[in-house]
Every structure is written in structure tokens, then in C-alpha cells.
Amino acid sequence: MFGWANPKRFMELSGAVLPWVAGAAGLFLIVGLYLSVTAPPDYQQGDSVRIMFVHVPAAWISMMAYGWMALASAIGLINRHPLADVAAKEAAPLGTLFTALALITGSLWGRPMWGTYWVWDARLTSFLLLLFLYFGYMALWNAIEDETRAARAAAILALVGAVNLPIIEFSVDWWSTLHQGESIVRVNGPLIAPVFLWPLFLMAAGYTTLFFALLLVRMRTEILARRSRTLILQADG
Amino acid sequence: MAEALFEMGRYAAFVWPAYGITLVGIACAIAFTLRAYRRAKKRLASLEDGRIR
Amino acid sequence: MNSFWALLVRDIRLATRAGGSAMLALAFFAAVLIFVPFAIGSNSRLLAEVGAGVVWIAAVLAALLALDRLFQADFEDGSLDLLALGPLSLEAIVAAKIAAHWLTTGLPLTILSPLLALLFDIPSPAFPALVVSLAVGTPAVSAIGSIGGALTLTVRRGGLILPLLILPLLSPVVIFGAGAVLSAETGLANGAFWLLAAFSMGAVVLSPFAGAAAARLNLSG
Numbered sequence: 001m002f003g004w005a006n007p008k009r010f011m012e013l014s015g016a017v018l019p020w021v022a023g024a025a026g027l028f029l030i031v032g033l034y035l036s037v038t039a040p041p042d043y044q045q046g047d048s049v050r051i052m053f054v055h056v057p058a059a060w061i062s063m064m065a066y067g068w069m070a071l072a073s074a075i076g077l078i079n080r081h082p083l084a085d086v087a088a089k090e091a092a093p094l095g096t097l098f099t100a101l102a103l104i105t106g107s108l109w110g111r112p113m114w115g116t117y118w119v120w121d122a123r124l125t126s127f128l129l130l131l132f133l134y135f136g137y138m139a140l141w142n143a144i145e146d147e148t149r150a151a152r153a154a155a156i157l158a159l160v161g162a163v164n165l166p167i168i169e170f171s172v173d174w175w176s177t178l179h180q181g182e183s184i185v186r187v188n189g190p191l192i193a194p195v196f197l198w199p200l201f202l203m204a205a206g207y208t209t210l211f212f213a214l215l216l217v218r219m220r221t222e223i224l225a226r227r228s229r230t231l232i233l234q235a236d237g
Numbered sequence: 238m239a240e241a242l243f244e245m246g247r248y249a250a251f252v253w254p255a256y257g258i259t260l261v262g263i264a265c266a267i268a269f270t271l272r273a274y275r276r277a278k279k280r281l282a283s284l285e286d287g288r289i290r
Numbered sequence: 291m292n293s294f295w296a297l298l299v300r301d302i303r304l305a306t307r308a309g310g311s312a313m314l315a316l317a318f319f320a321a322v323l324i325f326v327p328f329a330i331g332s333n334s335r336l337l338a339e340v341g342a343g344v345v346w347i348a349a350v351l352a353a354l355l356a357l358d359r360l361f362q363a364d365f366e367d368g369s370l371d372l373l374a375l376g377p378l379s380l381e382a383i384v385a386a387k388i389a390a391h392w393l394t395t396g397l398p399l400t401i402l403s404p405l406l407a408l409l410f411d412i413p414s415p416a417f418p419a420l421v422v423s424l425a426v427g428t429p430a431v432s433a434i435g436s437i438g439g440a441l442t443l444t445v446r447r448g449g450l451i452l453p454l455l456i457l458p459l460l461s462p463v464v465i466f467g468a469g470a471v472l473s474a475e476t477g478l479a480n481g482a483f484w485l486l487a488a489f490s491m492g493a494v495v496l497s498p499f500a501g502a503a504a505a506r507l508n509l510s511g
Contacts, residue, residue, distance in 0.1 A: 037256075046248050047248040048252060050248075050252050050256075054256060058259070097266055101262050104258055108251045108254055112251055129458045130458075133459075135454060136451070136454045136456075136458065139454055139455070140441060140451065143442065143445040143451055144444060144445060149444065153441045153504060153508070156507075157441055157455060160500050164458075164462075168459070168461055168462055171466060171489075172465065174469075175465045178469060210263065214266060217271065218273075218274075221277045224277040224278055224281045228281045231288065232284065235287075
């Protein structure tokens with residue numbers, strides 16, 4: 001039962017930190033959104049460049065979330081710390097959300113330019129695969145009944161995925177240059193003018209703090225749920 | 238400045254949904270997360286009450 | 291090394307008996323290839339264009355079929371625990387199973403592919419490229435697939451989520467494999483074959499370690 005001494009500290013720490021993180025998220029997002037809708041239209045892409053302010057940060061966070069999952073998984077595997085397993089597990093739904101947002105906003109960004117809602121460009125395709133990596137991870141957690149086993153299996157999957165991810169991205173990039181169609185426009189746009197940097201970074205900061213705020217709440221929820229399960233088991237046992 | 242908001246012309250049909258879905262997604266994430274937390278907290282509290290009694 | 295070969299031969303025998311995974315994979319492979327013209331029409335130019343890619347997809351999917359039973363069959367009747375107690379390390383056991391899987395699905399598919407490629411009228415320069423790329427790429431499918439099989443060892447209907455787990459991981463194989471055939475068809479070198487070989491080699495060498503780690507956590511108590 002040694003592992004459970006730590007979660008108490010975590011609950012105390014997270015409880016103290018959470019209001020600040022959430023507050024920062026709210027601040028960044030509000031200011032970021034304001035700057036996003038009031039930014040001047042881009043010379044080339046017109047007003048659709050505004051979508052960049054919600055698409056690019058979502059893409060960044062979806063990747064960061066996977067990196068977080070992989071890191072937490074590694075710590076969970078090596079140190080056998082249940083808190084690391086919880087940190088990995090609770091990041092997955094958030095990563096899925098941001099990946100989905102990246103895909104949807106990316107598709108909407110491309111529609112006026114490419115004429116279709118989907119195009120098999122390197123970035124969108126990579127994120128589609130990332131979405132399925134997240135689905136697989138969550139499915140594995142759900143499929144295995146024993147929690148410790150599920151944690152370890154999911155951790156191995158996350159690490160295998162993390163090793164594979166750069167290779168997948170490379171192969172998709174290679175493939176899309178191979179089959180270069182008419183449109184070489186990358187969803188990022190060629191250059192980012194300074195007036196666009198502020199909304200972009202503020203939104204990115206907002207998404208990041210939002211991710212961690214939600215993650216902390218989810219982890220606290222899971223710890224409370226585990227305590228409940230322990231109490232039930234003790235009452236029965 | 239605010240006029241730019243409403244004069245997006247042909248891009249409006251894409252920019253607004255993009256922001257809309259983003260905000261809806263974030264709002265739902267926050268709502269579901271908080272709801273799950275409150276439920277877990279209530280459940281634990283009622284279990285602990287049951288034990289003490 | 292004796293135990294390694296013994297395990298390998300045993301698994302091959304199990305897979306090639308009637309109703310075993312080898313038959314299943316070949317039947318599925320042929321079925322997909324025969325259904326594609328039914329679905330997209332018999333326009334021979336269209337078929338020739340997509341043919342190599344379709345054969346590749348069919349091979350990868352067919353190779354997937356037997357993966358969920360790779361470990362589960364032995365796990366259910368206790369043989370896996372016995373094997374784990376024996377002289378072979380878990381990594382060697384996984385390696386033997388990967389080899390057996392490839393020899394009974396990947397290899398037969400590769401050998402059969404030129405015959406079925408005739409159904410699509412794939413241009414003749416592409417034939418050797420198709421066979422060689424399959425020969426090099428299918429071991430990666432067996433290797434990465436075995437990780438999925440080991441992870442879902444204890445899951446009752448593990449076969450249902452196994453494709454979800456490993457298909458994203460297999461995308462480089464399909465991309466580079468089909469790319470190699472494309473390079474032969476168009477006569478333009480694109481390095482696909484070397485990328486495929488590198489990925490496959492890496493997968494085959496590293497997968498036994500990941501697979502053993504996954505099997506170990508499912509076996510221990």
C-alpha cells in the first residue's frame with residue numbers, strides 16, 4: 001500500500017495549484033481569442049488565416065499530450081508509480097480532443113483553399129493516424145480488467161507508439177511528396193507575420209494551461225474514484 | 238476593427254464554425270471533467286460517511 | 291538453440307493444419323483480391339493502376355488475421371506459462387512465434403502474390419518489385435503484430451482491438467512497400483525499398499523485446 005501515501009500529497013499540491021493554472025488558462029484564452037478575431041486578414045489567405053489560431057495550437061497540444069503520455073508511461077513502467085500511470089491514462093482523452101479539433105479546424109481551413117473537406121496532405125494524414133493511436137491506447141486501458149496490468153500494457157503501447165511516431169510522420173511526409181498533387185500549399189502557410197505571432201502564442205499558452213488544468217482535475221477524479229473502490233472492497237472483504 | 242469580424246465574406250462560413258467547434262469542444266471538455274470530479278467526490282464522501290456511522 | 295527450433299516447428303505445424311491460420315490468411319488474401327474488381331469495376335486500366343497497392347493491402351490485412359491467437363492459444367491452455375519456465379527466454383519465445391507466423395502467412399502470401407497480381411494486370415517491371423517488397427515488408431507485420439498479440443493476451447476478444455492497436459504502427463510498411471512497387475512501375479528511384487528494409491529490420495529486431503515485456507506483464511500473477 002506504499003504507493004498511496006503519495007497521492008495525498010498530490011491532492012494537496014494539485015488543489016493548491018489548480019486555481020492558478022485554470023485562471024491562467026482563462027486569461028490566455030480570452031486575450032488570445034480577442035486578438036485572434038481582431039487580427040488583420042492575411043494578404044494571401046484572407047480571413048481564413050484566423051483558423052490558424054485555433055488549428056495550430058490544437059495540433060501542438062495533441063502532440064505534446066502524446067509526449068506526456070509516453071513520458072508518464074515510461075516513469076510508470078520503470079518506477080512502478082501508480083500516479084504516473086494515472087497521469088498517462090488521464091491525458092489520453094484530452095489528447096484525443098485536441099487531435100480531433102486539429103483535424104476539424106484543419107479541414108475547415110483547407111476547404112476554401114482546396115475545395116474539399118479532406119485532402120491527404122502530410123499533416124492531416126499524420127494527425128488522423130495520431131487519432132487512431134489515441135483510440136487504441138484508450139481501448140487497451142478499457143479492455144484489460146486488472147488495473148495494474150492495464151496500466152503496464154497501455155504504457156508499453158504508448159512507448160512503442162512514441163518510438164514509431166517519428167517514423168510514421170516521416171513516412172507520411174515522404175509519401176505525400178511522392179504523390180504531390182496540384183496543391184503544395186501547406187496548412188501552416190508560408191510565413192507568419194509578427195502581428196500573427198501574439199494571438200498564436202497566447203492561444204498556444206491558453207491551450208497548454210487548459211490541458212494541464214483539465215489533466216489535474218481528471219487525475220484528482222481518478223484518485224478519488226480509486227479511494228472509493230478501495231473502500232468498497234474493504235467493506236466487502 | 239470590429240467590422241473585420243463581420244466582413245469576412247466567403248471565409249466566414251469556415252472561420253466561424255472552426256471557432257464554434259473549438260469553443261464547444263473546450264466547453265464540453267470542461268463540463269464533463271468537472272461533472273465527473275464532483276460525482277467522484279460525492280461518492281467518496283457518502284462512502285466515508287457510511288463507514289463512520 | 292534446440293528449443294528454439296522445436297518451438298518454431300511446433301508453431302508451424304499448428305498453423306498449417308486444417309483450419310489453421312495459414313489457410314485463413316491465404317483464403318482472405320484471395321477473397322479480397324477477387325472482390326476488388328467486383329467492387330470497383332473491371333476496367334483493366336484502373337485495375338492495373340491500383341493493383342499493386344491493393345495486393346499490398348490485402349497481404350497486410352491477411353497477415354493480421356492470425357495474430358490474436360498467436361499467444362492467446364498457448365496462454366489459455368497453460369502452455370505459455372510452461373514455455374516461460376523452460377530454457378528459452380521470453381524474448382526468444384516471441385522471436386520464434388514471429389518467425390513461425392511469418393513463415394506460415396507472410397511468406398506464402400509473398401509467393402502467391404505474382405499469381406494473384408495477374409488478376410490485376412500489373413505491369414511486368416513491377417512484378418519482382420512487388421514480390422521482393424512483400425518479402426521484406428511482411429516480417430515487419432508479423433513482428434509488430436506480435437506486440438499487439440502479446441498486449442491483448444488476456445483480453446477475451448482481443449482480436450477485435452488488435453487491428454486498432456497496430457494498424458497505425460504499420461503505416462510505414464504499407465507506405466514504403468507500395469512506394470517500392472511504384473518506383474519500379476515508374477522507373478524513378480525513390481529510396482522506398484531501402485526505407486522499407488530499414489524499418490523492417492528495426493521492427494524485427496526490436497519487437498521481441500516489446501512483445502516479451504507485454505507477455506511478461508500478462509503472465510506474472
